[in-house]
Amino acid sequence: MSCGMVCTNMGVKAGKRIGVKGEIAAGAKSFVLNLGKDQANILLHFNPRFDVHGDARIIVCNSKDKGEWGAEQRESAFPFQEGTNVEIFITHDPSNLTIALPNNHQFKFPNRLGLQVIDFLNAEGDFTIKSIQLE
Amino acid sequence: MSEKFEILNLDVKAGDTLKIKGKVANDAENFVINLGKSPSELGLHFNPRFKESTIICNSKCANCWQSEHRDNHLPFSRGSEVKFIVSFLGDKFKVKLPDGHEVEFPNRHGYDKISYLSVQGGFKVISFKQE
Numbered sequence: 224m225s226c227g228m229v230c231t232n233m234g235v236k237a238g239k240r241i242g243v244k245g246e247i248a249a250g251a252k253s254f255v256l257n258l259g260k261d262q263a264n265i266l267l268h269f270n271p272r273f274d275v276h277g278d279a280r281i282i283v284c285n286s287k288d289k290g291e292w293g294a295e296q297r298e299s300a301f302p303f304q305e306g307t308n309v310e311i312f313i314t315h316d317p318s319n320l321t322i323a324l325p326n327n328h329q330f331k332f333p334n335r336l337g338l339q340v341i342d343f344l345n346a347e348g349d350f351t352i353k354s355i356q357l358e
Numbered sequence: 359m360s361e362k363f364e365i366l367n368l369d370v371k372a373g374d375t376l377k378i379k380g381k382v383a384n385d386a387e388n389f390v391i392n393l394g395k396s397p398s399e400l401g402l403h404f405n406p407r408f409k410e411s412t413i414i415c416n417s418k419c420a421n422c423w424q425s426e427h428r429d430n431h432l433p434f435s436r437g438s439e440v441k442f443i444v445s446f447l448g449d450k451f452k453v454k455l456p457d458g459h460e461v462e463f464p465n466r467h468g469y470d471k472i473s474y475l476s477v478q479g480g481f482k483v484i485s486f487k488q489e
Binding site for chain 1: 488489
């Protein structure tokens with residue numbers, strides 16, 4: 224996967240919202256957004272798979288604690304289209320993250336690391352970040 | 359100064375514009391927006407200082423500061439929410455301030471791409487946009 228944008232020291236506290244807008248590449252196979260403390264401590268690894276690793280049009284989520292992956296969670300909602308712009312919103316509290324997708328799809332992912340602050344964001348794969356909103 | 363907000367692996371080319379919105383801290387003495395290749399290779403160091411009511415611009419090469427530009431027009435205050443529109447024009451950087459005044463600074467290192475951004479001091483980033 225290509226090495227995408229990395230954003231550090233964002234300081235987003237519980238209750239605040241992170242908005243990420245970007246462009247999904249034409250012919251996209253997969254992309255990843257990671258949110259957490261740093262590269263080794265990821266609260267949410269958000270990986271929409273268009274067509275990769277034998278998966279088609281599914282979102283795979285996970286967490287990484289001190290470099291170790293947790294258990295995968297799969298979401299069948301897939302409101303993404305290759306070659307279009309999308310906006311994704313993430314909020315967190317001590318127990319969950321809430322991820323809001325296009326077309327009013329929303330799901331939760333447990334805050335397994337118990338992080339209070341999200342400092343780190345990065346994008347990988349077939350997705351280019353156009354804007355970041357920290358509110 | 360507070361911890362640095364940083365973005366790595368940016369892909370800003372000549373003709374691109376960055377919009378950076380944020381809130382100036384109530385007790386800010388100054389803040390910094392840096393653009394370049396890395397913390398030690400900067401094409402634009404943009405540094406409003408409230409005590410002097412001046413905006414200092416500079417560049418950094420191999421971790422050494424170069425010669426400063428000063429503009430004593432500072433059209434925003436502590437505690438305010440402001441937006442800066444930074445255009446990378448190839449031969450220079452142009453920063454549009456909230457009142458429309460523009461600060462220009464030459465692209466001294468002849469960068470064809472900006473890959474690094476950092477924000478430091480009394481300015482909390484609310485949004486970042488690349489166009």
